[in-house]
Amino acid sequence: MxxxxxxxxxxxxxxxxxxxxxxxxxxxxxxxxxxxxxxxxxxxxxxxxxxxxxxxxxxxxxxxxxxxxxxxxxxxxxxxxxxEACVPRIVLRPSGSCPTHIRNSYIRAKYSELLFTDRREAAEARAQLLSGSLEGLLLKQGKSNGKWLPRHVVLADGTLKYHASEGDAEEKGSIPILQALCTVVVPGCDQEFVFNILYDNRMYYFKASSAMDYFRWITSIRAARARAMGWDGEREDHPMLDKVCPISEIAQGSYPLLWRSASHLANLRCLHTDQALQLLDSKRREGVLSKAGPNMRGMKARYFILHERTLAYFGRQQDAEAKGVIVLGPPSRGFKVCRDNSIVSSAVDGCCIRLTTPDRDYAIQAETEEEAKAWENAISTAINTLPVY
Structure with a gap:
């Protein structure tokens, strides 16, 4: 032969x-x-x-x-x-269309670190990752100047805190992980090993120093969130992991870590497991749309993120603070969405969306009719089908 x-x-x-x-x-x-x-x-x-x-x-x-x-x-x-003798389900595994960050970090963990083998040292390292606690140095992008500055970051008890340096008692910021929206790739960002966290109308950008450092932070954040939702860190058949762990959705270049809204969090523990799993199946979309001002004259490009019932828009994709946040309610409270070219004089046929809220109407325009339809459907789903608390 x-x-x-x-x-x-x-x-x-x-x-x-x-x-x-x-x-x-x-x-x-x-x-x-x-x-x-x-x-x-x-x-x-x-x-x-x-x-x-x-x-x-x-x-x-x-x-x-x-x-x-x-x-x-x-x-x-x-x-x-x-x-791959012992790969925890909480670990982000690569798929054909995944970001390079995910592929790189997983392969290095698998072959360089031998993290998923049945060796005793590997088991100890996995246990540390699944504890949901981690401490170390990350670069954080400044809110106003955009510069990357070193920060000592501590993840413990479901909260990510960062300090100017190790040993500095004063916190520069604190993010309750379970109430934040986390993605492992900044859309359109060419920086390696970057993940972002949207919390309280602000976008936080963090950057790890290497593929393995990135892997440890991403896995630890996922574990911290899963533990906060009742996972014991050991049961691979825990029902929450059915919705928490799979990489099943890519939205405009972003990968979901684990996202949950604060309003759902308060009600999670009193729900039946099947209901809780439905809440974890979050709806998300993001991208650039044009938005008219309150007087409906002229339209400016804005970066929109739709997560469950929250629609936030930013001046630019990299901005730290949202220019506005719309919490979508049900039709019974005066919320409605439809395509309507009459709302602004400069509307492109079939591409303009009217979002009606109790306070005001919003005019949002996509580049194509297909994109407008997708946004209309996503917002309509949030208004008409998602639970309200």
């Missing part, structure tokens, strides 16, 4: 048709060191690990020695039995 025939046979063995790390149906690359088949996106991360951990080769473009081809007998299933 030739080398190419050997590779072909191993590639078509069970488990080897999908990437060993992210699961996409693309195994045009391989790690000869690990004996696994991977996709082109994951291959770039593997290459950065160094050949002592993962030597990457293309199945089509590279020349293969016979001994390298024989190493592929390991295969994805056997490899993952070792390297």
């Amino acid at each position: 030739t080398t190419r025939q050997t590779l072909h046979e191993y590639k078509h063995a069970p488990g080897n048709q999908t990437c060993a790390d992210c699961g996409v149906a693309d195994t045009s690359w391989a790690s000869t060191t690990l004996g696994i088949f991977i996709c082109v996106d994951c291959s770039g991360i593997h290459r950065s690990l160094g050949v002592q951990i993962s030597k990457v080769k293309s199945l089509k473009l590279d020349q293969w020695a016979s001994d390298e081809a024989k190493q592929m007998a390991v295969g994805n299933l056997q490899s993952n039995e070792k390297y």
Whole structure:
């Protein structure tokens, strides 16, 4: 059997048709060191690990020695039995369309840190992550000047606090994680290892120093939020994790961590489990829309974020403070949404949305009719179907 025939046979063995790390149906690359088949996106991360951990080769473009081809007998299933023996469900796992941050941090945790193996050291490291507590240095973007400044950050008891430096008793800020909206990628941001937190009409931007530092903070925040909702840190079959853990929704380039509204939090513990799970299935959309002022004259671009019943808009995507926040109520309280080109003279046909509230009407315009329809449907869902407390 030739080398190419050997590779072909191993590639078509069970488990080897999908990437060993992210699961996409693309195994045009391989790690000869690990004996696994991977996709082109994951291959770039593997290459950065160094050949002592993962030597990457293309199945089509590279020349293969016979001994390298024989190493592929390991295969994805056997490899993952070792390297993914104990992956907590709270961990963000990469998928085909995930941000590079997620892919990078997961692969490094898996192969460089051996974090998901059954070793005792790995079990201790996982227990620390799942405790929902972490302390260390992060860069935080300034509210007014946009500069990244070092901050000593402490995550404990469901609250993220930051100080000017370690040992500084005075808090510069405090964020109750369960009442905040967190995403692991700032949309359109080219900074590596950035995550943002929207809380109390303000956007906070934090930046980790490395892929593993990023992984620890993201996982710890997820664990802290899950614990605040009743997870004990151990049960992998806890019903809350069915909605908390999967990466099932990407909104305009953002990945959800775990988001919950403060109003839902107050009612969570008195609800039946099925009802609580429904509340965790949050509705979210974000992007640039044009908005008219109160006099309905002229329209300015604003960055909108819709999360459950909260519609916030910012002057720019990177702004720390929202220019306005609309808490959407039910139709019985005077809330309504529809497309209406008559609300402003400069409206583009089919692209303008009228949002009626008890206080005033808002004119919001999308670039295309399709986008306007999507926003109208999302806002309508919030108004007509989400629980009100």
